[in-house]
Amino acid sequence: GQQLNQSPQSMFxxxxxxxxxxxxxxxxxxxxxxxxxxxxxxxxxxIALYKAGELTSNGRLTAQxxxxxxxSFLNISASIPSDxxxxxxxxxxxxxxxxxxxxxxxxxxxx
Amino acid sequence: xxxVSQHPSWVICKSGTSVKIECRSLDFQATTMFWYRQFPxxxxxxxxxxxxxxxxxxxxxxxxxxxLINHASLTLSTLTVTSAHPEDSSFYICSAGRGSxxxxxxxxxxxxxxxxxx
Numbered sequence: 001g002q003q004l005n006q007s008p009q010s011m012f013x014x015x016x017x018x019x020x021x022x023x024x025x026x027x028x029x030x031x032x033x034x035x036x037x038x039x040x041x042x043x044x045x046x047i048a049l050y051k052a053g054e055l056t057s058n059g060r061l062t063a064q065x066x067x068x069x070x071x072s073f074l075n076i077s078a079s080i081p082s083d084x085x086x087x088x089x090x091x092x093x094x095x096x097x098x099x100x101x102x103x104x105x106x107x108x109x110x111x
Numbered sequence: 112x113x114x115v116s117q118h119p120s121w122v123i124c125k126s127g128t129s130v131k132i133e134c135r136s137l138d139f140q141a142t143t144m145f146w147y148r149q150f151p152x153x154x155x156x157x158x159x160x161x162x163x164x165x166x167x168x169x170x171x172x173x174x175x176x177x178x179l180i181n182h183a184s185l186t187l188s189t190l191t192v193t194s195a196h197p198e199d200s201s202f203y204i205c206s207a208g209r210g211s212x213x214x215x216x217x218x219x220x221x222x223x224x225x226x227x228x229x
Contacts (some may be wrong), residue, residue: 031217033217033218035220040202040223040225041222041223042115042117042204042206042220042221042222042223043155043204043220044220045113045217045218045219045220048217088154088155090218097143097160097208098145098157098160099145099157099206099218101154101155102154103153103154104154
C-alpha cells in the first residue's frame with residue numbers, strides 16, 4: 001500500500017530559526033496537505049497543494065508540491081514558541097478518495 | 112469557513128457500554144466524512160469513510176459491527192462504539208471533505224473526542 005515517509009521525526013530549535021520538514025512517497029499523489037496538531041486537538045489545515053511544482057505560502061509557512069508528485073516540503077521561517085506542535089503531511093489519492101498521513105514531525109521551540 | 116465540530120470532546124465510560132460521537136460540519140455541506148483513530152504519539156489512522164445516504168466503507172481490520180457509523184445528513188455523521196472495552200480507549204477524530212468536482216481532497220478536522228473506557 002501507499003506509505004508516506006516524513007522527516008525529521010522531531011526537531012528542537014531556537015526561537016527565530018527556520019525549520020524545514022519533508023515527506024516522500026513511493027507513489028504519486030494528486031494533492032498534498034500540511035496540518036498542524038496541538039495536544040488534545042484535531043489537526044488544523046495549514047497549506048493545501050494541488051499542482052505539481054506548486055509553491056504556496058501562508059504567512060511564515062511555505063510549502064511545495066514536488067515535480068515528481070511524490071514529495072512535498074514545508075518550511076517555517078523565523079520560528080516562534082507558538083509554532084510548537086506536531087506537523088503532519090498528508091497525500092490525497094483520488095483513486096481511493098482517502099488521505100494518507102505521514103508519521104508526523106514534532107517541533108519544539110526554545111524561547 | 113470550513114468549521115467541523117465534535118461532541119463530546121471527552122467521555123469516560125464503563126466497559127461494555129456504548130458511546131456515540133457526533134461530527135458536524137457547521138458552515139458547509141459534506142457529502143463525505145471520515146473517522147480516524149489516533150493513539151498516543153502516533154499518526155492518524157483512517158477507520159472508515161462515511162457517505163451521506165449510504166453505508167460506510169470500513170478500512171481493513173476495523174469491525175463494522177463494533178464501530179457503527181451513520182451519516183444522516185450532509186452536515187452530520189455519528190460514530191457509535193458499541194460494547195466498548197479498555198482497548199478502544201483512544202482519540203477519535205472526524206473530518207469533513209470539502210472539494211470541487213465531487214472530490215474530497217481537502218479535509219477539515221474536528222477537535223477530536225477523547226474516549227476512556229474503564
